[in-house]
Amino acid sequence: METFNNFLGGTVALFSDPFGILIFFGGVIGGMLFGAIPGVSMLTLAAILLPFTAHLSPEHGIMLFSVIYCTGVYGGAITAILFNIPGAPENAPTAFDGYAMTKNGQAGKAVGAAVMCSALGGTVSAVIMMIATAPIANWAISAFGPPEIFALVFFGLAVASSVGAKTFWKGWLSILAGLLIAIVGLDPVGGIERWDFNMPYLLAGIHFIPTILGFFAVTEIFVQAEKKARGAYQAPKLSVDFPSLAELIAHKVAVIRSIVIGFFCGILPGIGATLAAFMGYNEAVRWSKDRSEFGKGKLEGVISSETANNAATGAAMIPLLALGLPGGALTAMMVGVFQMHDMEPGPLVFINSADLVWVVFAAMFFANLSILFVGYLETKTIINLLRIPFQFLAPMILCLATVGAYAVRGLTIDVIVMFVAGAIGFFLRRSGYSVAGIVLGLILGRIGEQTFAQAMQMLHFEWSGFIGRPIALGLIIAGFLTLGGSIYGAFFKKS
Amino acid sequence: MKLKKYVASVGTIAVSMALSANVAFAACASDGLPASMEGPGGYPERALTMIVPYGPAGGSGQVAQAMAQAVSDLTGVSINRDHKPGGSGTVGMTAFMATPADGYTVLEHIDDASSAHALDSSRPNPAEDLIPLVISQITFSQVYIRTEEDRFTDWASFVDWVNAQGGKATIANVSKEGSMERITMKFITDATGMEIQQISFDKGAPRYGALAGGQVDALFEQPGDVRKFLDAGTFKPILTILKEAPEAFADVPSLTEAGLGFDPLYRFRGFYVHKDAPADRVEWLKWAFQKAYCEESYQKYNESKFMTLIESFRDTEGSRELINNTVAQYRDVYKAMGLEVK
Numbered sequence: 058m059e060t061f062n063n064f065l066g067g068t069v070a071l072f073s074d075p076f077g078i079l080i081f082f083g084g085v086i087g088g089m090l091f092g093a094i095p096g097v098s099m100l101t102l103a104a105i106l107l108p109f110t111a112h113l114s115p116e117h118g119i120m121l122f123s124v125i126y127c128t129g130v131y132g133g134a135i136t137a138i139l140f141n142i143p144g145a146p147e148n149a150p151t152a153f154d155g156y157a158m159t160k161n162g163q164a165g166k167a168v169g170a171a172v173m174c175s176a177l178g179g180t181v182s183a184v185i186m187m188i189a190t191a192p193i194a195n196w197a198i199s200a201f202g203p204p205e206i207f208a209l210v211f212f213g214l215a216v217a218s219s220v221g222a223k224t225f226w227k228g229w230l231s232i233l234a235g236l237l238i239a240i241v242g243l244d245p246v247g248g249i250e251r252w253d254f255n256m257p258y259l260l261a262g263i264h265f266i267p268t269i270l271g272f273f274a275v276t277e278i279f280v281q282a283e284k285k286a287r288g289a290y291q292a293p294k295l296s297v298d299f300p301s302l303a304e305l306i307a308h309k310v311a312v313i314r315s316i317v318i319g320f321f322c323g324i325l326p327g328i329g330a331t332l333a334a335f336m337g338y339n340e341a342v343r344w345s346k347d348r349s350e351f352g353k354g355k356l357e358g359v360i361s362s363e364t365a366n367n368a369a370t371g372a373a374m375i376p377l378l379a380l381g382l383p384g385g386a387l388t389a390m391m392v393g394v395f396q397m398h399d400m401e402p403g404p405l406v407f408i409n410s411a412d413l414v415w416v417v418f419a420a421m422f423f424a425n426l427s428i429l430f431v432g433y434l435e436t437k438t439i440i441n442l443l444r445i446p447f448q449f450l451a452p453m454i455l456c457l458a459t460v461g462a463y464a465v466r467g468l469t470i471d472v473i474v475m476f477v478a479g480a481i482g483f484f485l486r487r488s489g490y491s492v493a494g495i496v497l498g499l500i501l502g503r504i505g506e507q508t509f510a511q512a513m514q515m516l517h518f519e520w521s522g523f524i525g526r527p528i529a530l531g532l533i534i535a536g537f538l539t540l541g542g543s544i545y546g547a548f549f550k551k552s
Numbered sequence: 553m554k555l556k557k558y559v560a561s562v563g564t565i566a567v568s569m570a571l572s573a574n575v576a577f578a579a580c581a582s583d584g585l586p587a588s589m590e591g592p593g594g595y596p597e598r599a600l601t602m603i604v605p606y607g608p609a610g611g612s613g614q615v616a617q618a619m620a621q622a623v624s625d626l627t628g629v630s631i632n633r634d635h636k637p638g639g640s641g642t643v644g645m646t647a648f649m650a651t652p653a654d655g656y657t658v659l660e661h662i663d664d665a666s667s668a669h670a671l672d673s674s675r676p677n678p679a680e681d682l683i684p685l686v687i688s689q690i691t692f693s694q695v696y697i698r699t700e701e702d703r704f705t706d707w708a709s710f711v712d713w714v715n716a717q718g719g720k721a722t723i724a725n726v727s728k729e730g731s732m733e734r735i736t737m738k739f740i741t742d743a744t745g746m747e748i749q750q751i752s753f754d755k756g757a758p759r760y761g762a763l764a765g766g767q768v769d770a771l772f773e774q775p776g777d778v779r780k781f782l783d784a785g786t787f788k789p790i791l792t793i794l795k796e797a798p799e800a801f802a803d804v805p806s807l808t809e810a811g812l813g814f815d816p817l818y819r820f821r822g823f824y825v826h827k828d829a830p831a832d833r834v835e836w837l838k839w840a841f842q843k844a845y846c847e848e849s850y851q852k853y854n855e856s857k858f859m860t861l862i863e864s865f866r867d868t869e870g871s872r873e874l875i876n877n878t879v880a881q882y883r884d885v886y887k888a889m890g891l892e893v894k
Contacts, residue, residue, distance in 0.1 A: 376757075
């Protein structure tokens with residue numbers, strides 16, 4: 058009851074202040090727009106706005122960033138679905154099936170599912186955040202150390218071997234290629250230089266955003282250009298039909314599973330929405346009766362990915378507010394907003410600034426709900442971009458992707474990486490390897506290598522140390538079982 | 553034997569830093585500079601660019617933003633921050649060295665640039681290959697434990713407890729090869745005989761979470777970075793890695809009080825320009841950045857980060873002295889540790 062009263066208090070404070078309302082809707086629209094532009098993500102908007110928040114009240118500043126976070130994570134789904142350009146890494150799995158649906162003439166259904174599931178995932182996550190921030194945060198950091206996070210990554214990779222590749226072996230080779238790319242640059246623990254070929258810029262490693270843009274957007278342009286040259290190009294059929302309620306209800310298990318996964322990934326410091334989206338998608342594949350349908354335009358793929366990444370948003374606020382631990386880049390910037398107002402997120406915020414916390418909670422709740430309405434309007438309009446002829450659309454997409462790749466770190470090498478990835482992706486697609494597997498290997502490889510090294514340090518380089526950590530052990534066993542099942546399937550099922 | 557070598561090899565950095573732990577900074581370091589200064593020949597005619605070799609949310613990103621804001625408030629000149637993270641600052645440094653030496657691009661960097669040059673002299677020396685405009689943050693490190701910890705409560709009981717664990721105790725750290733953290737921990741373990749496993753976390757949040765969640769037994773960090781945990785009473789310092797404890801941490805043993813005989817290493821952050829930039833422009837930049845240090849907004853920021861507990865300001869000459877001493881100190885330590893110094 059007290060929680061509800063506090064929520065009402067936060068809601069009244071939010072909507073009784075005209076300037077607050079202005080900032081709220083500015084954040085909603087800004088997050089969606091910047092989230093939808095590849096590379097120029099919600100982080101770019103947040104970085105631009107950061108100095109200006111010094112002139113806002115703490116409530117307005119924190120609220121603005123929280124709203125941008127919620128809607129920015131959703132915004133990238135639109136371009137992922139319509140053009141195969143994920144606006145942000147957490148929208149990459151959305152493109153697997155979302156873009157295939159666009160090609161199948163179901164763009165409206167895919168975008169509609171993204172809108173509804175993003176709103177749902179984010180709203181549920183916000184509600185859980187309001188109810189149990191402090192206990193969840195304390196549980197997460199106590200129960201999940203590097204060994205558990207490594208085990209989670211291992212499990213994720215084991216599941217991912219079946220995503221997007223024609224055979225089990227091609228799936229694993231794709232993932233291993235991603236893992237190999239992930240080791241370029243300084244090693245995350247000892248700072249040892251690897252595979253830099255005496256090029257200082259390679260010390261920064263191969264960033265996954267240019268790689269995603271290359272494998273998805275550039276490859277797609279090449280594929281379509283080739284079809285155009287052969288006269289086999291077919292423009293995607295336009296449709297603005299939303300998924301029916303019955304279709305969504307039919308996927309209730311996927312939604313609930315993705316909420317749990319997304320929330321869980323969100324509360325782990327340094328993990329966040331990207332892993333949430335991939336894990337949500339992977340689990341959908343793993344539990345599916347017909348895995349071969351994924352990647353070809355299955356609604357469940359979009360639902361799983363978009364529910365999970367938005368479910369991570371509310372969860373990521375939990376360690377930030379309760380413990381002062383940001384889960385990702387945007388929440389780290391929120392720490393900066395707090396500090397500009399002589400405040401520090403952490404347990405004292407609930408005591409010293411309870412009003413602020415509840416305004417933020419209310420704003421996040423309503424920001425997620427607003428995805429539903431603003432997203433609906435956006436869908437009905439933005440989908441018409443598909444009417445633009447390919448010869449005009451393709452250069453626009455290439456320009457956007459190039460700007461996006463460069464904007465990540467301001468490095469030309471990222472643009473080169475994007476085009477190289479685009480060319481490689483073009484050939485990989487024909488040969489049945491999985492670009493999704495490569496991207497996942499790259500993203501999870503970084504986290505996995507770091508947490509593995511940390512885990513081994515913590516366990517004094519004794520493998521048996523995992524046995525004494527039940528969660529890590531459980532995840533590793535689950536990973537091996539998944540792997541065993543896949544190998545069994547690859548060897549024996551066909552025969 | 554090795555410890556003696558380290559101690560003997562450690563330079564005169566502590567003297568040159570002129571640490572003054574108990575001084576209240578009523579007057580600011582660059583108050584003596586003129587209140588305004590005309591840019592030479594209309595310079596700067598456009599916004600400056602500040603290359604920051606780290607992300608916007610970390611310590612470097614924050615100090616870059618605070619200094620850029622202070623310089624803009626003082627001079628009316630905008631500064632665009634260009635973050636180029638990666639390679640422990642190497643990427644940002646390389647990008648900066650490739651920019652024209654026209655006085656329109658400045659670099660933010662930390663002591664890692666000095667230690668990188670100490671290990672490999674082909675890397676730019678911030679004191680000679682660049683012109684330091686100002687060093688605006690100098691801080692020290694501490695060892696922290698959880699406040700609710702009951703296995704040990706202070707430095708002495710911590711050392712006893714670690715020694716009883718037979719190498720199983722852990723401390724969260726940024727223990728990259730040759731880093732300030734790793735070398736300082738080497739000093740500590742050699743001086744105390746402790747065997748403690750360092751767990752390397754390159755990002756702050758997982759590092760702090762590891763201590764808060766009990767994944768590790770202790771944390772090596774600078775006080776400004778964990779201030780919120782100190783204010784909230786989640787962490788408490790048990791050792792200050794300074795010869796003499798500052799007033800704010802008077803009840804925390806310093807190196808002297810803990811019987812540790814090595815000279816401390818410091819974390820410092822500063823701003824640089826190309827050495828070949830036009831001299832008159834460099835003079836204006838020196839004035840702008842040194843004067844901005846005393847802007848109210850910057851002082852407030854430094855105070856919030858515990859950066860006023862020891863004197864954080866170094867002008868160009870002071871910066872060079874600090875960097876040169878640091879490079880010499882690191883180089884000697886690296887050689888003593890058997891690392892390949894190029």
